[in-house]
Amino acid sequence: MRSLAFYLACLAGSALMASQGKVMLVEGPMFSDDTDASLRPESAEPKGAFTIEDHMISLFEERQAAVVRVHASIKEAGSTDSRMAIVTGFFVSPQGHVVTTIPGAQGRVWVDHSGRPFMAECLCSDAASGIAILKVLEPPEALPFIALSANAVPCKQGAFCLAISREMGLAAAPSLGIIKNNKEVSRVLPTEYLRTDLSCPVGAAGGPVFSLRTHELLGVQVGIVAQSASSLVLPTEALRKIYDDVMNSKKVQYAWMGVSARLDHDLEKGSSALVVDAVDPSSPAEEFDIREGDRLIQIGNRPITSIGDLNAALFFACVGQYVPVITQRGDKKISTDIRLRQRPERLPAPRNPRSTQEPAEESPSLFHIPALSYTSER
DSSP states (O other): OOOHHHHHHHHHHHHHHHHTTOOEEOSSOSSOTTOOGGGSOTTOOOTTOEEHHHHHHHHHHHHGGGEEEEEEEEEOTTOOOEEEEEEEEEEOSTTOEEEEOOTTOOSOEEEEETTEEEEEEEEEEETTTTEEEEEESSOOSSOOOOOOOSSOOOOOTTOEEEEEEOGGGOOOEEEEEEEEEEEEOOTTSSSOEEEESOOOOTTOTTOEEEETTTOOEEEEEEEEETTTTEEEEEEHHHHHHHHHHHHHHSSOOOEEOOEEEEEEEETTTTEEEEEEEEEOTTSHHHHTTOOTTOEEEEETTEEOOSHHHHHHHHHHSOTTSEEEEEEEETTEEEEEEEEOEEOOSSOOOOSOGGGGGSOOSSOGGGEEOOOOEEEEOO
16 A cells, blocks of 8 residues: 555655646656655656657657648639639658648648748648648658558547647747547548647648647647537558548548438437438448338448448548448347448438437538638739
8 A cells, every 4th residue: 555655745746846847748747655765856857758848859859840831822712813722732652642731722722831932733632631632843862751551549538638730820839739539520520630739830730749648640630620629630550541542542531331321319209319310222221122111230340320320431431341220120130231332422302301300410511621711822
């Protein structure tokens, strides 16, 4: 059992660090049970301790060279005027590939790296995720880049994160934040996002976000949540999926099952379920006998409890491959392997129009993806 002296020593140590304006990230206890606190110098810090300030400085110095300012000429819908969008981006390969957030980039695109402009082409600008992949035409040698992991990076709510951005076209700068939600799903989002308390000022979208503890890339900042002190971060695993899709097929592959669904609440039982409200004609769901009124239980390895879960499950599913789908029809559970197809650019009208009358879980205006800095082009 830990002694009273141990706990008093810990409290004293915490008060000392607070008075010195330091917050420690320490692995394990500060003192062992048999440590005599009176023998410890008051100015001494725990062995191996690393202050948040140390983490911020070292992480920023490690990564900021790969963060760039992106300029792109954009023609707005219904206008002949050309606008120059200025956002943040970062290199993800030694060949000069850049991840950023520019919707509908046309014409000139260039990247400002280390004070030098480099012409680039836009390989893909995906409106659903808010992500654009660029390729610098003549990248410099020994290009600093941030590798994209294909695996999910562990991320807990309450963990510290660090964003690097070039907001308002200024020099690269760090911002400290906290993970508010590590699984933000919504009807209007294509997959799970991270929600943080990082600000996303004009021009900051497209910047990388890192774990402060491990220095791993958590994802890319894509926009803000309206009327909330929150911003959205597309996780690294999803970003890698988008990057691989663009490299292989020049566009993001979105798997399509062909159902509309609504969240059905049972107030008596205190439960809810996602119920198929309509099946699109000539869709994979119709082909494999998914019916109106079926409850969606699971797609692949992912339990389905909301429309956001449905979107996220389909996001990582492979187009053209079979995925196990579990539904419930009455009292009977049905397991079916469905071969998913690429989502059509224009979805067919559902046979049951009620799904279009259901209120959305969130208004599409709740999320703003991405945040851009616009200046008139002369």
